[in-house]
Amino acid sequence: MAEWTPDQPLVSIRDVHKSFGELEVLKGVSLDVRKGEVICIIGPSGSGKSTLIRCINALNDIQAGSILVEGIEVHDPDLDKLELRKKVGMVFQQYNLFPHKTALENIMMAPIKVLKEDPEEVKKRARALLKKVRLEGKEDAYPGELSGGQQQRVAIARSLAMRPDVMLFDEVTAALDPETVKEVLITIKDLAEDGMTCILVTHEMGFAREVADHIYFTDRGVIVEHGPPATFFKKAKDPRTREFLSQIL
Amino acid sequence: MEDFFRQLAAEAPRWNFIFFYDERSWNRIVEGLYYTLILSVACVILSVVIGVVGAWAQGSPSRLLRNIVQGYIQFFRNTPPFVQLLFFYFALGQFTPTYSPDGWLQVPIISNVGWAIISLSFFAGAFNVEIFRAGIEAVPDSTREAAEALGFSRMQTYTEIVFPLAFRVSLPALNNNLVNLIKTTTQAFAIAVPELLYQCVTIWNDYPSAQYPTMLLLFVVYIGLVGILVFGMHKWERALRIPGYGV
Numbered sequence: 001m002a003e004w005t006p007d008q009p010l011v012s013i014r015d016v017h018k019s020f021g022e023l024e025v026l027k028g029v030s031l032d033v034r035k036g037e038v039i040c041i042i043g044p045s046g047s048g049k050s051t052l053i054r055c056i057n058a059l060n061d062i063q064a065g066s067i068l069v070e071g072i073e074v075h076d077p078d079l080d081k082l083e084l085r086k087k088v089g090m091v092f093q094q095y096n097l098f099p100h101k102t103a104l105e106n107i108m109m110a111p112i113k114v115l116k117e118d119p120e121e122v123k124k125r126a127r128a129l130l131k132k133v134r135l136e137g138k139e140d141a142y143p144g145e146l147s148g149g150q151q152q153r154v155a156i157a158r159s160l161a162m163r164p165d166v167m168l169f170d171e172v173t174a175a176l177d178p179e180t181v182k183e184v185l186i187t188i189k190d191l192a193e194d195g196m197t198c199i200l201v202t203h204e205m206g207f208a209r210e211v212a213d214h215i216y217f218t219d220r221g222v223i224v225e226h227g228p229p230a231t232f233f234k235k236a237k238d239p240r241t242r243e244f245l246s247q248i249l
Numbered sequence: 250m251e252d253f254f255r256q257l258a259a260e261a262p263r264w265n266f267i268f269f270y271d272e273r274s275w276n277r278i279v280e281g282l283y284y285t286l287i288l289s290v291a292c293v294i295l296s297v298v299i300g301v302v303g304a305w306a307q308g309s310p311s312r313l314l315r316n317i318v319q320g321y322i323q324f325f326r327n328t329p330p331f332v333q334l335l336f337f338y339f340a341l342g343q344f345t346p347t348y349s350p351d352g353w354l355q356v357p358i359i360s361n362v363g364w365a366i367i368s369l370s371f372f373a374g375a376f377n378v379e380i381f382r383a384g385i386e387a388v389p390d391s392t393r394e395a396a397e398a399l400g401f402s403r404m405q406t407y408t409e410i411v412f413p414l415a416f417r418v419s420l421p422a423l424n425n426n427l428v429n430l431i432k433t434t435t436q437a438f439a440i441a442v443p444e445l446l447y448q449c450v451t452i453w454n455d456y457p458s459a460q461y462p463t464m465l466l467l468f469v470v471y472i473g474l475v476g477i478l479v480f481g482m483h484k485w486e487r488a489l490r491i492p493g494y495g496v
Contacts, residue, residue, distance in 0.1 A: 057398055085400035096395035099494045100413050110399035113409060144493020155395075162399060 004071030010035045010166055010197050011056060016065035018051055025051045027221035028065070033166070038198045040208040043218035044244060049201045052218070053168045056199065057088040070165065082114070089164030093171040095151040097143040103130065103154045104139040107161045115162070122161070129157040133187050149180025153187050160191075167191065169200040205248055209233055217241045258458065265458035268466070274452050274459070281448030282470065288365060288434040288444055289474065293427050295370035300377025300423075304415075305407055307382055318378065325375035330368070331436050337368040338440040365437035373430040380422045384415030417489050424482040428475050445470060 009032035018026040025048045033039050041049045054060040056067060058074050058081055067074040069087055097106050107126040111117045130136060133153035143151050152172055159167060169188065173181040185207050192198055192211050202208055208215055209229045216226040217236075225241045226232070236242045251270040258265035268274040306318050325333065338361055347355040359367070388411050396406040435446040449467055453460040 059394060059398060082400050082402075085398060088398075090395075090398040092391060092395060094389075094391050096389075096391045098392065098395075098410050098414075100410075100417070100491050109409065110401065113405055114400040142492045142494065144491060146493075158399070 004068075006035050008071070009033060009068075010037075010070060011199065012066075012068040013052075013056070014066045014068075016052070016055065016062050016067060018048070018055060018060065018062045025221055026055075026062070029218070029221070029223055030065075031216060031223065031226070033197060033199060035165075035197055036195045037213045038192045038200070038211050039214045039216060040200045040202055040212040041216045041218060042202065042205070042208060042244075043224075047218040048221045049218050050170050053090075053170055053199055053201055056166075056168055057090055058084060059090075086115070086162060087165045088168060089159035089162055089166070090168040091152070091155050091159055091170065091172045093174050095143070095148070095155045095175075097151055097155055097158070099143050102140050102142055103135065103146065106143070106154055107158045110158070111161050126157070126161060129160055130154070132160075132190070133157045134183070147180055148176045149183045152176065152180075152184045156184075156187055156191075166197040166199065169198065169202070171201050171203065173202070173204060203248070205233075205245075217244065219244070262458050263461050265456060266462040267456050267459040268452065268463070274456075277448040277452060278445070278466070280443055281445035284362065284437075284442060284444040284447075285434060285470075285474070287362070288369065288437060288442070289431045291366045292369045292373060292430055292434060293478075295366065296373035296377050296427075296430060297423070299370060299374025300381045301412070303374065303378030304381035304385055305412075307378065308385065308407075321371075322375045322378055325372050326379075330372045330433055331439055333372055334365060334368045334436055334439050338364045361437075361440045361442050365434070365440060365442045369430065369433060369437065372433070373426060376426045377423065380419050380426060381415060383422070384417075384419035385411055387418045388414045417486075417491070420482065420486045420489070424479065424486075427478060427482070431475055431478060432471060 011033040013029060013031050016026050016029045017024065029048070029052055031039070041052065043049050051060055055062050056069065056074065058079070062075050069084060072084055072087070073079065074084060097103075098109065101109060104123070104126050107129055108119070108122045111122045111125070112119050127139065130139060133156055135150060135153055135157070138146065138150065138154075141150075143154070146154065156167075156172075172188075173184050176184060181204070185204065188198065188200070189207075189211050198211075200208070200212075212229050214226060215229050215232045217224050217232075217238075217240075219240050225236060225238045233245065236245055254266040254269040258267070268278045303318050303321070306314050309315060342357060342359065342364060345357050345359050347357045349355055392414070393406055393411060396410050401409065434444060437444050438447045438450070441447065446467065449463040453463050
């Protein structure tokens with residue numbers, strides 16, 4: 001395989017098919033994400049968008065097609081998953097923090113245990129990350145003592161502590177109270193502005209329009225339409241896209 | 250004090266607290282207590298270790314390993330511990346190698362105390378596997394997935410995240426099983442382990458007048474022993490409580 005260079009797409013998805021038993025969820029999806037790009041995947045529930053981003057860090061396997069992350073074939077059976085997971089960070093809808101660890105420990109755990117980095121250095125970085133997600137002073141709080149929005153920001157910091165090259169956000173504001181959605185979105189926007197490559201599955205159309213470089217609309221396992229936000233939201237061509245947008249906007 | 254119990258035995262013949270004034274009986278009680286404590290501590294530790302390892306093996310990708318654990322649980326959970334003790338000591342005990350300390354005597358490398366510890370630990374361990382498994386199942390898959398996405402290996406996910414959470418969920422049920430285990434150590438009597446019940450029965454066979462007092466002693470000792478365990482376990486439960494978390 002040719003060496004990956006930064007001028008090639010960081011994530012390259014080609015004709016991916018994925019089924020859960022009889023149910024085919026992805027029916028030939030292709031898309032590219034370049035370094036520093038922010039893309040949003042939108043679409044009705046059950047259209048396969050979460051499944052797609054879970055395939056990117058091999059939480060789900062695929063039946064056909066290929067997914068390359070910096071030239072690594074994600075679904076190669078001999079893949080060293082650790083190599084992939086160092087490159088790909090993921091944030092979940094339900095935050096999934098480790099409830100028995102404090103905010104700071106949640107962030108420090110993976111760099112220390114997985115990357116075997118120096119605990120003192122990691123601690124400094126973890127504190128800086130908490131500051132970055134605007135949670136200074138919450139170092140010793142347990143997840144159960146934080147609001148949903150705060151937990152989600154710790155989860156983002158936890159993922160960033162691994163210094164990934166691309167971040168996956170799987171409906172990260174869907175479980176939040178309306179008033180805390182904003183603080184999480186601001187955090188993601190900061191990241192995007194810092195040049196982090198981001199792939200988001202989201203229902204926040206206003207946010208998608210604001211931060212995304214490119215929007216993909218999926219329905220029933222295929223990408224129906226895609227384009228930059230300006231054209232996508234104003235001049236959607238496909239009737240399915242228009243119907244979806246009219247319901248949600 | 251001794252005189253008081255001597256006096257009591259003379260006046261009330263059924264209440265002969267012989268172990269309080271007869272040195273030989275007192276030594277028997279002390280020895281019995283010693284073995285009861287050895288059995289209890291060893292079996293509690295070993296059975297918890299068996300539970301942890303077994304529960305981990307139950308989640309293994311290897312079908313063979315899972316079936317072995319399942320077979321083990323079925324065998325030890327569905328047969329009486331009394332029968333297990335007899336089986337270990339009399340059946341398996343026949344096949345264990347012996348050594349000779351003096352060139353004449355042949356001593357098996359595993360004594361009856363050893364067999365009692367092994368047998369009772371495996372018995373309680375079978376329940377502990379199930380208890381820990383239930384705790385592991387209570388840890389959401391999504392938490393495991395988050396660890397996986399951060400690059401944790403299966404082993405690391407188990408030791409760092411799944412087990413510490415599962416253990417907290419399992420503690421109340423574990424507590425119950427360990428209480429039962431301590432009480433079940435009395436069944437080592439069957440293979441002549443000189444634990445407390447064995448010593449007490451010996452005493453009241455020699456002195457029928459001491460039967461009530463020794464029975465009373467048994468109750469008091471076990472209430473105390475189990476009380477200490479329960480107290481310790483509750484303290485541990487409180488110490489492990491996570492602020493803002495359900496268990």
